[in-house]
Amino acid sequence: MSQPIDLVRLDQINVLFDHNHVLQNVNLTLHKDCITTLIGPNGAGKTTLVRIVLGLIKPTSGSVWLQPNLRVGYMPQKLHIDRTFPLTVKRFLQTARVKDALKMQKALDDVSAGHLMNHSIHDLSGGENQRVMLARALLREPELLVLDEPVQGVDINGQVELYDLIASIRKKRGCGVLMISHDLHLVMSSTDHVVCLNHHICCSGHPEHVSNDPSFIELFGPQGAASMALYNHHHNHQHDTHGDVIADHPHPEEAPREVQTECKH
Numbered sequence: 531m532s533q534p535i536d537l538v539r540l541d542q543i544n545v546l547f548d549h550n551h552v553l554q555n556v557n558l559t560l561h562k563d564c565i566t567t568l569i570g571p572n573g574a575g576k577t578t579l580v581r582i583v584l585g586l587i588k589p590t591s592g593s594v595w596l597q598p599n600l601r602v603g604y605m606p607q608k609l610h611i612d613r614t615f616p617l618t619v620k621r622f623l624q625t626a627r628v629k630d631a632l633k634m635q636k637a638l639d640d641v642s643a644g645h646l647m648n649h650s651i652h653d654l655s656g657g658e659n660q661r662v663m664l665a666r667a668l669l670r671e672p673e674l675l676v677l678d679e680p681v682q683g684v685d686i687n688g689q690v691e692l693y694d695l696i697a698s699i700r701k702k703r704g705c706g707v708l709m710i711s712h713d714l715h716l717v718m719s720s721t722d723h724v725v726c727l728n729h730h731i732c733c734s735g736h737p738e739h740v741s742n743d744p745s746f747i748e749l750f751g752p753q754g755a756a757s758m759a760l761y762n763h764h765h766n767h768q769h770d771t772h773g774d775v776i777a778d779h780p781h782p783e784e785a786p787r788e789v790q791t792e793c794k795h
C-alpha cells in the first residue's frame with residue numbers, strides 16, 4: 531500500500547475558553563483519500579477541533595500544518611435561512627463564489643440533485659437540503675471536505691444514502707474527508723478512521739479494529755454502545771463528569787495518543 535499523503539497535521543493542540551479546557555493535547559493527521567470520523571459526546575470539542583482545521587480559531591497552544599494551498603470544502607451543521615428570503619438552489623450555490631453554470635450543474639449531479647437547480651431552497655426535503663449543501667461544498671473541488679453532522683434532519687434511509695454518497699465522492703475524487711457524526715452505527719461502514727474525542731483523544735483507529743469495551747458504554751451509554759457492534763473502544767482510563775481523565779492516566783497527555791493508521795481503500 532502506498533504511503534498516505536498528509537493534508538493536515540495537528541500537533542499537541544490545546545484550546546482554552548476562559549477556564550474551560552476544551553481541547554487537551556490533541557494530535558490528528560488527515561490524509562488524502564481517507565474518511566476520518568470524529569465521534570464524541572455533546573460538548574466534547576468536536577466542532578472546536580473542526581474550526582481549528584478550518585482556521586476559524588487559533589489554538590491556545592500547539593501547531594497546525596496544512597498542505598500548502600489546500601482547497602477545503604465545508605458543509606456546516608445547519609443553515610438558517612429565513613423563509614421570507616426567496617432563494618433558489620442556483621442562487622444558493624452562487625454564494626460559494628462560483629458562477630460557472632456547468633460547474634454548478636456538475637456539483638449537483640454529483641450528489642444526485644441535478645433536477646433541483648431552480649427549486650426554492652425552502653421547499654427541499656431534509657435529504658435534498660443536505661445534498662445541496664454538499665454540492666456547494668464540492669463546488670471548489672476541495673482536496674479536503676469537512677462535514678459537520680452531514681445527515682442531520684434526514685430520515686434513516688436518507689442517512690444511509692448520504693453516507694454512501696460521501697464514500698463514493700471520496701472514492702471518485704480522492705479527497706480527504708473529515709466529518710463529525712453522532713450516527714455511530716451508520717457511519718462505521720463508510721469511514722476509514724475513527725477518532726473518539728472527549729476533550730482529549732480517547733482512542734482512534736480503523737472501525738473494524740475495535741470491539742466492544744465496557745468503557746465505551748461509560749462514554750456513550752449502553753444504547754450507543756450496543757448500536758455500534760463494530761466499534762471497539764480501547765479505553766484504558768475513565769472520565770469524570772467533565773470528560774477529564776480520572777483513572778489509570780491522571781493526566782490527559784498520558785492517555786493514548788492518536789494512532790497513525792493507513793486508510794483502507
Ligand SMILES: Nc1ncnc2c1ncn2[C@@H]1O[C@H](COP(=O)(O)OP(=O)(O)OP(=O)(O)O)[C@@H](O)[C@H]1O
Binds near residue numbers: 550574577
Ligand atoms: N467560542 C466559544 N467560547 C466559549 N466557549 C465555547 C466556544 N465554542 C465552544 N465553546 C464551548 O466548548 C465546549 C465544546 O464545544 P463544541 O461545540 O466544540 O463541542 P461538540 O463536541 O461539537 O458538541 P456537540 O456535539 O454538542 O455539537 C462547549 O462547552 C462549548 O460551550
